[in-house]
Amino acid sequence: MGDKGAKQSAAGAAMAERLVDEFAPLGNVNSKKMFGGYGVFADGVMFAIVDSAGDAFLRADDATSGPFDDAGSPQHSRMPYWLVPDTVLNDPKTLLAWGATARDVAQAAKKKK
Numbered sequence: 365m366g367d368k369g370a371k372q373s374a375a376g377a378a379m380a381e382r383l384v385d386e387f388a389p390l391g392n393v394n395s396k397k398m399f400g401g402y403g404v405f406a407d408g409v410m411f412a413i414v415d416s417a418g419d420a421f422l423r424a425d426d427a428t429s430g431p432f433d434d435a436g437s438p439q440h441s442r443m444p445y446w447l448v449p450d451t452v453l454n455d456p457k458t459l460l461a462w463g464a465t466a467r468d469v470a471q472a473a474k475k476k477k
Contacts, residue, residue, distance in 0.1 A: 375418025376401050383412055383420060386456060387463045411470035412463065413445050420453065421445035422466035425473070431462070444473075 380395040380402035391406045404412035432446035
């Protein structure tokens, strides 16, 4: 989630807690410490990550990454997660809608395995 060897930070913990709260309507949402950051899960499927700097990323695929590209959001290394734009983070309804799409993408990818 963060740089190799990075440690959890207060900013990362705060963002993970915020996402768990914001995404609560999506199902059983929780976070787990992972690689210096956090994974955010809905019903056991990871659909968001928070890096050690506290930046939030949502899962996307070719069909759903357009809004991230339009906002100039970078992809998280080679992982299928894109940085959530500040305009989305600051709009709870939009954030929830983007989170629902990310959850759906993650669940569909898990079913394909």
